Amino acid sequence: MKNIVILGSTGTIGQNTLEVIRKGRDRFNVIGLACRENKDLLARQIREFRPEYVYFEKVDTVFERRFPRVKILCGDKGLEKIASLKKADIIICAIPGISTLKAVCSAIRSKKVIGLATKEILVVAGHIINRLSRKYGACILPVDSEHNAVFQALEGIKKEDVKKIYLTASGGPFGGRPAGKNATLKDVLKHPVWKMGKKITVDSATMMNKAFEIIEAHYLFGLPAEKIGVLIHPEAFIHGMVELNDGTIKGVFSSPDMKFPINFVLDYPRRKETPWRPIDFSSMKKLTFSSADRNSAWFSLAAEAIEKNGSLPVVLNAANEEAVNLFLQGKIKFNGIIDIVQKAVRSHRIKKHVSLEDIFEIDRRAKNKVRELVRTKL
Numbered sequence: 001m002k003n004i005v006i007l008g009s010t011g012t013i014g015q016n017t018l019e020v021i022r023k024g025r026d027r028f029n030v031i032g033l034a035c036r037e038n039k040d041l042l043a044r045q046i047r048e049f050r051p052e053y054v055y056f057e058k059v060d061t062v063f064e065r066r067f068p069r070v071k072i073l074c075g076d077k078g079l080e081k082i083a084s085l086k087k088a089d090i091i092i093c094a095i096p097g098i099s100t101l102k103a104v105c106s107a108i109r110s111k112k113v114i115g116l117a118t119k120e121i122l123v124v125a126g127h128i129i130n131r132l133s134r135k136y137g138a139c140i141l142p143v144d145s146e147h148n149a150v151f152q153a154l155e156g157i158k159k160e161d162v163k164k165i166y167l168t169a170s171g172g173p174f175g176g177r178p179a180g181k182n183a184t185l186k187d188v189l190k191h192p193v194w195k196m197g198k199k200i201t202v203d204s205a206t207m208m209n210k211a212f213e214i215i216e217a218h219y220l221f222g223l224p225a226e227k228i229g230v231l232i233h234p235e236a237f238i239h240g241m242v243e244l245n246d247g248t249i250k251g252v253f254s255s256p257d258m259k260f261p262i263n264f265v266l267d268y269p270r271r272k273e274t275p276w277r278p279i280d281f282s283s284m285k286k287l288t289f290s291s292a293d294r295n296s297a298w299f300s301l302a303a304e305a306i307e308k309n310g311s312l313p314v315v316l317n318a319a320n321e322e323a324v325n326l327f328l329q330g331k332i333k334f335n336g337i338i339d340i341v342q343k344a345v346r347s348h349r350i351k352k353h354v355s356l357e358d359i360f361e362i363d364r365r366a367k368n369k370v371r372e373l374v375r376t377k378l
């Protein structure tokens, strides 16, 4: 029986993880659930999965009294504690942004298996996460479907035999192309394939999600940007591929359903029977691919962040997060997101070496900068 903690249990990935656990009660046990404030759903999850520990952001004594048998944790330290519980085998990290950065480090120091959905952690602190994982022998398994597919395709392959990897992109609501000036929030949130949280859905529409995935792949697989290709593949049946020196390409197919990569992570390294249906090739009408434009703004931002590194990826992530927030609040237009991110990146003086504490400070300043840029333009 594997003991599992889910950071972000009320979110899209969190709920998909609980669905996988629901269908695998003989092998998975929930011992910790964490969310920010969605107490109604959290309460239902507690009643169904009976975790020993629960985390939410702010102290709530009324809620605590409703569940006297559950140990309730709050605040930053609480998140670190739930991510490193002695009994925990796997920590699923699915909270957007960098608020779980210290908690992930704490899970690494406790030698947990970490199912990492939160790509932002690797974007801003890939070098720290990799160094710590090597030091403590922790295992990071990617939940992001593209990286999960590449991880699977790389199993049994020597790094020097890899020529290139490919991440696929459904292209979001605008097919991977820049949207018209008048794209509304409703248009942007209408993702044709994946049902995801709002932040990542907006990132899919701007293609910044793919920019972050390139940086994520760089840290997970130790490859430079030139060896990471992106293919627009609207059907979203192939999630990631590895091209080998001999010309062979290995890829991973599954329906566009996050339960596949989540199940892979929870059962790793075994392959147990599941109720998720494999693709029926006979009913597949077509599979289409086109190369993403390497000269597009999002691709250049990712390549620059990898090349210059230091504090730049932190600014890229923070500026984008703030710009997306402002878009979601109706304060900027959709097309303004990439413009603002580019401006914030261009005006940043790179700090070469960044510590964990620096990251939070740089993140805070970059978000202020974005707000200032928007204010002055208005």
Ligand SMILES: NC(=O)c1ccc[n+]([C@@H]2O[C@H](COP(=O)([O-])OP(=O)(O)OC[C@H]3O[C@@H](n4cnc5c(N)ncnc54)[C@H](OP(=O)(O)O)[C@@H]3O)[C@@H](O)[C@H]2O)c1
Pocket: 007, 008, 009, 010, 011, 012, 013, 014, 034, 035, 036, 037, 038, 039, 056, 057, 093, 094, 095, 096, 097, 099, 117, 118, 119, 120, 143, 144, 145, 194, 195, 196, 197, 198, 199, 200, 258
């Ligand atoms: N959705 C996908 O298919 C997908 C695929 C690949 C990667 N990812 C990545 O996985 C992460 C989660 O995405 P998502 O789509 O599942 O997000 P989501 O649906 O917006 O869910 C976010 C979850 O995080 C919790 N949360 C947010 N801020 C928190 C905080 N400060 N402290 C504690 N909990 C907090 C939320 O709690 P409340 O409900 O209480 O607010 C919720 O449980 C993101 O980094 C995303 O890029 C997602």
